[in-house]
Amino acid sequence: MSLSVRQESHRREPHPSYDELTAQLAREFSNVERVDVAREVARAVAAARFTGLDVDEELGICALIARQQLQLLTGRRADAARLDPQVHPARSVYCDNATECLDGST
Numbered sequence: 436m437s438l439s440v441r442q443e444s445h446r447r448e449p450h451p452s453y454d455e456l457t458a459q460l461a462r463e464f465s466n467v468e469r470v471d472v473a474r475e476v477a478r479a480v481a482a483a484r485f486t487g488l489d490v491d492e493e494l495g496i497c498a499l500i501a502r503q504q505l506q507l508l509t510g511r512r513a514d515a516a517r518l519d520p521q522v523h524p525a526r527s528v529y530c531d532n533a534t535e536c537l538d539g540s541t
Contacts, residue, residue: 453480456498464505471508475501 453476461472479500483493506512 453494453497456494456501460498460501460505463502464509467505467509472501472505475504475508478504 457469457473457476460476461467461469464472476497479497480493482500483496488496503512
């Protein structure tokens, strides 16, 4: 599948209101309870308003956030941050910069 075809398949009609956004996402994610879809939309609205987005941008950003969260919830998209978590050992020496450490070593 070419990139232009892939991009085209992800385009959605604009949502004039949050109710219509919720309804669209409920149709798109029919295996998810409507209350869960509404919760994700509400969380997306809170996030968008917290960042102080322009009102004209807010609805589109909310649609992206809610759709992403629902894709993660349903397993349609893997959470890349948790695919292969690695434990990093604590450093025993605190270095102030790249060349000098506080214990005198370099």
